[in-house]
Amino acid sequence: MRIGILGGTGPAGRGLAVRLAAAGDEVVLGSRDAERAASEAAGLVEAWPDHTLAISGASNGECAAAELIVMATPWNGAVATVKPLADSLAGKVVVSMANALVKEGREFLALMPPRGSVAATLQAELPTSLVSASFHHLPASEMEKLTTPMSADVLVCSDHPEASEATVALVDRIDGLRGIDAGSLSQAAAIEAFTAVLITVNIRHKVHAAVQLAGFSEV
Amino acid sequence: MRIGILGGTGPAGRGLAVRLAAAGDEVVLGSRDAERAASEAAGLVEAWPDHTLAISGASNGECAAAELIVMATPWNGAVATVKPLADSLAGKVVVSMANALVKEGREFLALMPPRGSVAATLQAELPTSLVSASFHHLPASEMEKLTTPMSADVLVCSDHPEASEATVALVDRIDGLRGIDAGSLSQAAAIEAFTAVLITVNIRHKVHAAVQLAGFSEV
Numbered sequence: 001m002r003i004g005i006l007g008g009t010g011p012a013g014r015g016l017a018v019r020l021a022a023a024g025d026e027v028v029l030g031s032r033d034a035e036r037a038a039s040e041a042a043g044l045v046e047a048w049p050d051h052t053l054a055i056s057g058a059s060n061g062e063c064a065a066a067e068l069i070v071m072a073t074p075w076n077g078a079v080a081t082v083k084p085l086a087d088s089l090a091g092k093v094v095v096s097m098a099n100a101l102v103k104e105g106r107e108f109l110a111l112m113p114p115r116g117s118v119a120a121t122l123q124a125e126l127p128t129s130l131v132s133a134s135f136h137h138l139p140a141s142e143m144e145k146l147t148t149p150m151s152a153d154v155l156v157c158s159d160h161p162e163a164s165e166a167t168v169a170l171v172d173r174i175d176g177l178r179g180i181d182a183g184s185l186s187q188a189a190a191i192e193a194f195t196a197v198l199i200t201v202n203i204r205h206k207v208h209a210a211v212q213l214a215g216f217s218e219v
Numbered sequence: 220m221r222i223g224i225l226g227g228t229g230p231a232g233r234g235l236a237v238r239l240a241a242a243g244d245e246v247v248l249g250s251r252d253a254e255r256a257a258s259e260a261a262g263l264v265e266a267w268p269d270h271t272l273a274i275s276g277a278s279n280g281e282c283a284a285a286e287l288i289v290m291a292t293p294w295n296g297a298v299a300t301v302k303p304l305a306d307s308l309a310g311k312v313v314v315s316m317a318n319a320l321v322k323e324g325r326e327f328l329a330l331m332p333p334r335g336s337v338a339a340t341l342q343a344e345l346p347t348s349l350v351s352a353s354f355h356h357l358p359a360s361e362m363e364k365l366t367t368p369m370s371a372d373v374l375v376c377s378d379h380p381e382a383s384e385a386t387v388a389l390v391d392r393i394d395g396l397r398g399i400d401a402g403s404l405s406q407a408a409a410i411e412a413f414t415a416v417l418i419t420v421n422i423r424h425k426v427h428a429a430v431q432l433a434g435f436s437e438v
Contacts, residue, residue: 107402110409183326183419190329190412200402209435213428
């Protein structure tokens with residue numbers, strides 16, 4: 001599948017791009033600066049010569065032409081990024097992975113966006129897109145290292161069943177990750193905010209912890 | 220240790236009482252109705268004849284005389300419960316385990332208490348107590364069944380290092396649980412809210428999922 005990652009040159013976008021490309025997807029990193037996107041994409045491909053990674057770079061506008069879109073800009077740039085792209089994104093699944101966080105001393109704290117979550121804010125901005133929220137709790141730095149095995153449960157929520165399904169399937173394509181449908185987009189507020197707790201645990205205990213749901217196994 | 224569980228006759232309190240008593244602690248279930256507390260306590264002791272469980276029942280007032288206090292009332296009764304007990308609770312560790320949740324269809328949604336979390340609301344109400352937040356993500360129904368093995372990481376946060384330490388130690392005494400210091404009481408908002416996501420996952424997928432932090436191991 002051809003996947004566009006808006007704001008794909010940041011740590012979250014790069015990490016996801018590498019894992020999706022390793023799973024066989026074609027990934028377009030989007031950026032306000034198409035040249036920077038192209039150079040970041042080339043850097044990722046070169047970094048893993050043992051893999052054939054189909055990662056290219058483009059402007060956010062071209063990136064938005066992909067089949068499925070991931071929003072990986074920082075939370076405070078999310079609305080400004082999607083606003084001019086609303087037409088390209090209409091009818092498509094748009095996966096929101098940003099968290100509204102602020103650093104305070106040795107902790108990260110969750111902020112409450114006006115609609116409760118970044119994802120709900122995007123859905124309000126893109127009423128004809130199928131917004132889902134996912135990929136919040138994964139340590140970006142580890143994602144980018146293809147040599148680090150991942151083992152995590154990845155929560156997915158959306159108001160659109162087809163977006164939840166497509167996003168769970170997207171997560172499942174990545175080695176070691178399991179997508180879990182966690183309900184409506186109302187859950188995004190708590191899912192995003194919980195990222196602050198995980199990062200704080202990681203800082204305090206010098207770990208790269210990811211979430212697993214014990215006792216969760218579907219036949 | 221002698222532990223008082225305010226509102227201990229509810230599912231959360233009963234589950235925790237059984238596990239702590241099985242770990243060798245002396246537990247006092249508190250309730251507005253001391254007789255009901257005594258009868259619930261007797262019921263728990265009788266339910267597990269192979270264990271010697273030191274669980275008794277008392278009024279919330281007597282319960283508050285214990286060394287360490289757990290607040291297990293429903294979230295909307297928390298302030299009214301502790302207000303008259305402030306003097307007994309002064310200087311003590313008070314562990315808040317309530318979550319402000321509301322059911323909507325087949326989901327639970329997190330509400331935002333005026334101070335961000337139930338725990339922060341209790342700390343504001345009890346300025347001379349050492350409030351911590353913990354035990355939010357454990358399935359109450361499973362806690363009460365001593366025959367069900369538990370395997371979960373339990374997040375703890377507080378503004379008082381000694382309360383975090385005492386609460387992590389309390390969690391660690393329960394077989395299968397590991398306490399993890401997750402920072403200041405500011406984290407309670409996200410920890411409490413995340414309970415809504417877990418319960419929703421449990422409902423949707425018919426599981427009793429608990430949180431484990433993969434990649435977290437301290438030497």
